[in-house]
Amino acid sequence: MKIERNISLKKYNTCGIDVLANTFIEINHSSDIAKLAKQYPKLPQPVYILGLGANTLFTNDFKGTIVHINTKGINIVSEDDSSIYIKVKAGEIWDDFVTFCIHNNYYGVENLVAIPSTVGAVPIQNIGAYGVEASDVIHEVYYTNLDDAKSYIINKKSCNFSYRDSIFKNKLKDKIIISEVVFKLSKHPSFKLNYGQVQNELIKAKIDNPKIEEIAHIIRKIRSTKLPDYKINGNAGSFFKNPIISIKKYNILLEKFPNIVSYKIDNFKMKIAAGWLIDNANLKGYKYGDAMIHSKQALVIVNNGKAKGEDFKKLSEYIQKRILEIYDINIFPEVIII
Numbered sequence: 001m002k003i004e005r006n007i008s009l010k011k012y013n014t015c016g017i018d019v020l021a022n023t024f025i026e027i028n029h030s031s032d033i034a035k036l037a038k039q040y041p042k043l044p045q046p047v048y049i050l051g052l053g054a055n056t057l058f059t060n061d062f063k064g065t066i067v068h069i070n071t072k073g074i075n076i077v078s079e080d081d082s083s084i085y086i087k088v089k090a091g092e093i094w095d096d097f098v099t100f101c102i103h104n105n106y107y108g109v110e111n112l113v114a115i116p117s118t119v120g121a122v123p124i125q126n127i128g129a130y131g132v133e134a135s136d137v138i139h140e141v142y143y144t145n146l147d148d149a150k151s152y153i154i155n156k157k158s159c160n161f162s163y164r165d166s167i168f169k170n171k172l173k174d175k176i177i178i179s180e181v182v183f184k185l186s187k188h189p190s191f192k193l194n195y196g197q198v199q200n201e202l203i204k205a206k207i208d209n210p211k212i213e214e215i216a217h218i219i220r221k222i223r224s225t226k227l228p229d230y231k232i233n234g235n236a237g238s239f240f241k242n243p244i245i246s247i248k249k250y251n252i253l254l255e256k257f258p259n260i261v262s263y264k265i266d267n268f269k270m271k272i273a274a275g276w277l278i279d280n281a282n283l284k285g286y287k288y289g290d291a292m293i294h295s296k297q298a299l300v301i302v303n304n305g306k307a308k309g310e311d312f313k314k315l316s317e318y319i320q321k322r323i324l325e326i327y328d329i330n331i332f333p334e335v336i337i338i
C-alpha cells in the first residue's frame with residue numbers, strides 16, 4: 001500500500017483536472033483492501049475510491065483520502081457447456097478484460113468495448129452501450145464494507161441494477177470497496193445487433209454473419225468517430241443521463257419538436273436522448289472558461305486545455321437551466337461531481 005501526500009490528480013481523471021489530493025493511497029494487492037478498511041476511521045475524511053477517474057469531476061483540491069484501486073488479475077473460476085465464469089480484480093482495465101474475452105470467444109461484452117473504466121467501477125453505474133449493460137453479464141460482486149471492515153459477496157439480483165444505477169450508488173454509496181467482479185459469459189454467440197448504427201456499419205461492410213472481432217471492431221470505429229479522445233481533449237464521456245419522462249409529456253413535446261430523439265421504455269415511459277435536447281438547443285460549442293460543449297457530440301463536455309472542474313460544473317448547470325427552460329425537462333449528471 002503506497003501512501004502519498006499532496007499529489008496532483010491530473011493524470012487520475014479523464015477530464016484532466018489539476019487538483020491536489022491531501023492523501024493518496026494506491027492499492028496494488030487485494031489483501032490491502034482489508035487492511036485499509038481497518039484503518040478507515042483514522043484516514044483523513046472523506047475517502048473517495050478512484051478507478052480511472054473516467055466518471056469523476058474534481059471541482060476542488062480533495063481534502064480527504066483518495067484510494068486508487070490498481071489490483072490486477074483475470075481468473076476463470078468455473079465453466080460448463082454453455083457458460084464461463086470469470087473473476088476479475090477491481091483494478092483491471094475494463095477494455096483489457098473485454099479484449100481478453102474477444103480473443104477467447106467468450107460472448108457478452110463485445111458491445112462494451114472501449115469504455116474507459118476499471119472493472120471495479122463497472123457495477124457502480126452499470127455501464128452500458130449499444131444495447132448491452134454490464135448487468136447482462138455480471139454474476140456477483142465481491143466487496144469490503146468500510147464500516148465493519150468485513151468482506152461480502154452480493155449476487156446480481158441484489159445489486160438492484162437499472163439504467164446507470166445500482167445498489168452501489170444508493171444504499172452502499174461511499175461505504176464499500178469493490179475488490180472483484182465475477183462475470184458470466186456465454187460460450188456460444190448470441191449478439192445484440194439491433195442498434196441502428198451497428199446495423200448500418202455491418203451492411204456497409206457487407207457482413208451478414210459477423211464474428212465477435214468484427215462487432216468489436218465496428219463498435220470501436222463508431223465510438224472513435226463519435227466521441228472525442230480524452231487523452232487529447234479531457235472529458236468524462238456523456239455528461240448527463242438520458243432523462244425518462246411520461247408518455248403524456250412526451251406527446252406534448254412531440255407536437256412542438258417532431259424530430260425529438262427518444263426510445264420507448266414501456267407503455268408509460270419514454271427515454272429522451274439528452275444529446276439531442278442539448279444539440280437542438282443550439283448549445284454545441286458553448287463555453288465556460290476552457291470547458292466546452294463538444295462541437296460534434298453535444299452530450300460531452302471537453303477540456304480545451306486548462307479547464308477547471310468549476311468550469312465544467314458551471315457549464316453543466318447552464319445546460320441544465322436551458323434544457324429546463326426549453327423543454328421543461330430536468331436532466332441530471334451521469335458524472336460524479338466532487
Ligand SMILES: Cc1cc2nc3c(=O)[nH]c(=O)nc-3n(C[C@H](O)[C@H](O)[C@H](O)COP(=O)(O)OP(=O)(O)OC[C@H]3O[C@@H](n4cnc5c(N)ncnc54)[C@H](O)[C@@H]3O)c2cc1C
Binds near residue numbers: 090230
Ligand atoms: C470517453 C468516455 C466514454 C465513456 N463511455 C461510456 C459508455 O459508453 N457507457 C457508460 O456507461 N459509461 C461511459 N463512460 C463513463 C465511464 O467510462 C464509466 O462510468 C466507468 O465505469 C468509470 O470507471 P472509472 O474506473 O473511471 O470510475 P471512477 O470515475 O474512478 O469512479 C466512478 C465511481 O465508481 C466508484 N468506484 C470506482 N472504483 C470502485 C471500487 N473498486 N469500489 C467501489 N467504488 C468504486 C467511485 O468512487 C465513483 O463513485 C465514458 C467515459 C469516458 C471518459
